[in-house]
Amino acid sequence: MANENTPTYGNFINGEWSTPQNGTQTSINPANRQEIVGLIPNSSKEDLDAAVAAAKSAQRAWRKLAGSQRGALLFKAADILESRTDEIGETMTREMGKTLPEAKGETARGVAILRYYAGEGMRKVGDVIPATDAEAFMYTTRSPLGTVGVISPWNFPVAIPIWKMAPALIYGNTVVWKPATETSVTAAKIAQCFHDAGFPPGVLNMVVGSGSVIGQGIAEHPDINGITFTGSNGVGKQVGQAALARGAKYQLEMGGKNPIIIAEDANLELAVDATISGGLKSTGQKCTATSRVIVVKGIYEAFKTRLLEKVAELKVGDGLAADTWLGPCANEKQMETVLSYIQKGVDEGAVLLHGGERLEQGELSNGFYVTPAIFDGVTSRMSIAQEEIFGPVLALIEAQDIDEAIELANDTDYGLSASIYTQNIGNVLAFVQDMDAGLVRVNAETAGVELQAPFGGMKQSSSHSREQGQAAIEFYTSIKTVFIKP
Known part of the structure; x- marks a missing residue:
């Protein structure tokens, strides 16, 4: 049972830790159900709305930064995460059960992903295309989607959210992240790394709560422009249908056999x-x-x-x-x-x-x-x-x-x-x-x-998009064709 020494974690909204409106729930150790790893939020739609509003407000200034400036912050987050590998690895093991070497290895992978996408801030985002008008200049560039909703599972509580959030951020999007409740203490420690790296308020927000309230709320929210989801096929299809109904972009990575x-x-x-x-x-x-x-x-x-x-x-x-x-x-x-x-x-x-x-x-x-x-x-x-x-x-x-x-x-x-x-x-x-x-x-x-x-699947394993590597830019941005004539 929880006591006065049980750590309590809030939502991370607009650069601050906030108390959820519906109180807390417990995250327990699957190796010993008597051990409570922490008290975590049981968030409401109002908590989600606050996070989305913060992300939407921060997005314009964030996208105007140079890619190298955004990359520098990702590099800082990577260094901080690396310095906390032991702490986060142990928390992950206590929350979802995988062995400590696997948990530390996954945390190291999160560090590598952050550094990879930090470097993406200096890569090209378009091409020059010959125009039929000899006096014109035509090229392509890329625009961020805006605010991206990230719904991540419990099985890889560091690697999967980071491989979604890092490309979203480097390409100029802001993020509202719903981690799995089973690994929300681990998620809070990741969010703290981003905060300590100096990310501007509202650029990365985390809201913990049930899938039926927060997950579905992200899928249906009119101010979330894209949703990236990893989880079961049944839930993934619900997310995709809700996003499609309002014209939002979505990316689903689901099951395998x-x-x-x-x-x-x-x-x-x-x-x-x-x-x-x-x-x-x-x-x-x-x-x-x-x-x-x-x-x-x-x-x-x-x-x-x-x-x-x-x-x-x-x-x-x-x-x-x-x-x-x-x-x-x-x-x-x-x-x-x-x-x-x-x-x-x-x-x-x-x-x-x-x-x-x-x-x-x-x-x-x-x-x-x-x-x-x-x-x-x-x-x-x-x-x-x-x-x-x-x-x-x-x-x-x-x-x-x-x-x-x-x-x-x-x-x-x-x-x-x-x-x-x-x-x-x-x-x-x-x-x-x-x-x-x-x-x-x-x-x-x-x-x-x-x-x-x-990375991604065929048939019922995905929505036929791809994550990770340079392919990630295809989901998190839209191509803009520019035609200039003096």
């Missing part, structure tokens, strides 16, 4: 390690996590045996413990979802070879722990082969040959990431050409995103 293909000539040890790392790190709570393991017949039994041996060695526990490999699910609802899919897999005829149990012994009884589940005998039509679980569950699917493996890999509504392990160039070329996914990786796990490269 990502396959790894293991060809007969694959390096067995590397393929097993990539399957475990890609599917089970962060407790499988990544949109790019490996979920379907499609193994060609000739290597299937050997792969399965080695996979089970290695998974049995993984230590499940508190992410702050040095020997923990796999932390808890981020919250009770997510744990229940994972357990329900494990039961559904059994009910639909798949064979549970390992794990899939809730751990309730000793200190683990207060946490949301599920042992990694390995299923055999999975067919493509089963729920565990079609629906995103977002947990430590691997579904083994046998393919007769590489052609069937690619066909099975594409047999889903999602198309976010995919990988293949093979030493055959023909397999590589067929996979790269035929795989319907926005990110395809050869001899590497599915869960790997380079910050300088475009």
Whole structure:
């Protein structure tokens, strides 16, 4: 329970921390539900309106700064975030459960993203185009959208909001950010980094609250010009529909059901390690996590045996413990979802070879722990082969040959990431050409995103836009064509 020593966090609006009108709610540690990490806002529509008004008021002066001036502030924010890596990494682990090395690594990635986009302030934003009139000068430039609403999830509470906010800011937009309530203490510490870097009041605002009030409020707000969202398909479609109804620009990054293909000539040890790392790190709570393991017949039994041996060695526990490999699910609802899919897999005829149990012994009884589940005998039509679980569950699917493996890999509504392990160039070329996914990786796990490269999915995994890298400018700005005649 909360006491007088429990830290309380407010909304960050117009350069100041403010008390929400509807009081507070708790952010708890998923490794120990008895521990309250902090009291966080339960914001109202009025809190959101104040944040949007601040962002709208600040946008004109912010966009008039030189790109290098905006970049200098991003560089400062990066330095401050880097100096607080240990504090923010530990907070992240306590709030959502991923291991401390992963949390610190994610924070370091946030630093790198800030520095990358800080440099974008000195890059070109247009081209000179020949005019048909010999006396005229014609060129393109880019204008910011205005105020951008950022809706970010709990699974990457540093990297995802920063890879959305950094390009929004460098290109001259102001931001209203709704972080996931589960990781709002971490979010408050990020907002403080921007504040301490000297960002002008109103340029970055943070409002914490429910998705139905603050998230939907962002999507529907007439003074928010663009919305960038990462989360579930159901919520993403609601956000997109609300934005479309009023003509706002929107960007949705949603689910994945990502396959790894293991060809007969694959390096067995590397393929097993990539399957475990890609599917089970962060407790499988990544949109790019490996979920379907499609193994060609000739290597299937050997792969399965080695996979089970290695998974049995993984230590499940508190992410702050040095020997923990796999932390808890981020919250009770997510744990229940994972357990329900494990039961559904059994009910639909798949064979549970390992794990899939809730751990309730000793200190683990207060946490949301599920042992990694390995299923055999999975067919493509089963729920565990079609629906995103977002947990430590691997579904083994046998393919007769590489052609069937690619066909099975594409047999889903999602198309976010995919990988293949093979030493055959023909397999590589067929996979790269035929795989319907926005990110395809050869001899590497599915869960790997380079910050300088475009990221996004096909089919139901996204709204067909791309995040990160220089591709981000396409969403956060509009092209303006300029024709000048003396």
